[in-house]
Amino acid sequence: MKKIFLLKLITIYIVSILCSCSKNKEVEEIITDEEYETLTTIDGIMYNICNTEVINSSSGTICCIxxxxxxxxxxxxxxxYSGNLEGEVEVTWEVISGELLLKNxxxxxxxxxxxxxxxxxxxxSLGTSNSYVCSEAIEITLIN
Structure with a gap:
């Protein structure tokens, strides 16, 4: 129980650091907290935030965007892209659908x-290391 509380506290701290880059950004609410990712609203826009500490300490293959x-x-x-593949990881990106242009x-x-x-x-996103692969997709919706 203490570990879960500590992980939530660390996640909130990381999100607050990410948002402190600009004074007008404000974390409005944390909607849900999975073990390794958090859905957060920042300035009215929904974000997925990965908890790399949890990902890196997990067994099995996990990746997150x-x-x-x-x-x-x-x-x-x-x-x-965050993941727990060992060794040097090569990450490739691809547009699956929608009018999105990969710039960099x-x-x-x-x-x-x-x-x-x-x-x-x-x-x-597709992470590859040695003979291991971890892929993750993320969906983006249009702001009305």
């Missing part, structure tokens, strides 16, 4: 531009 779950046309949105990748981070005609979409 941190980033916004909502966007508007012309937004530049950034996602980060840097190690485990990818930047996308939301294009005209976007009504929602999804992206896939």
């Amino acid at each position: 941190s980033g916004p779950l909502e966007a508007e046309v012309n937004d530049i949105i950034q996602f980060e 990748t840097n190690l485990n981070v990818a930047t996308f531009e939301v294009q005209e005609g976007f009504n929602g979409g999804s992206i896939l």
Whole structure:
């Protein structure tokens, strides 16, 4: 029980640090807390936040994508892949659906531009290390 409380406290602390980059950003609420990811509303936009400490200490293969779950046309949105594969991990990104343009990748981070005609979409991250693979998809909806 103490461990779960401590993990929740660490997650809230990490989210508050992420949001402190800009004074006008504010964490409005934490909707749900899974063991390794948290859905959080920041400035009215829903985000998925991965808890890398939990991911790295878990048995089995786990991967997760941190980033916004909502966007508007012309937004530049950034996602980060986290996983517990051992060794050097190569991460690739792919647009599964929707009017999203992959603009840039840097190690485990990818930047996308939301294009005209976007009504929602999804992206896939694929982490590969040695002969192990972990993939995760995330869905982004249009902000009305």
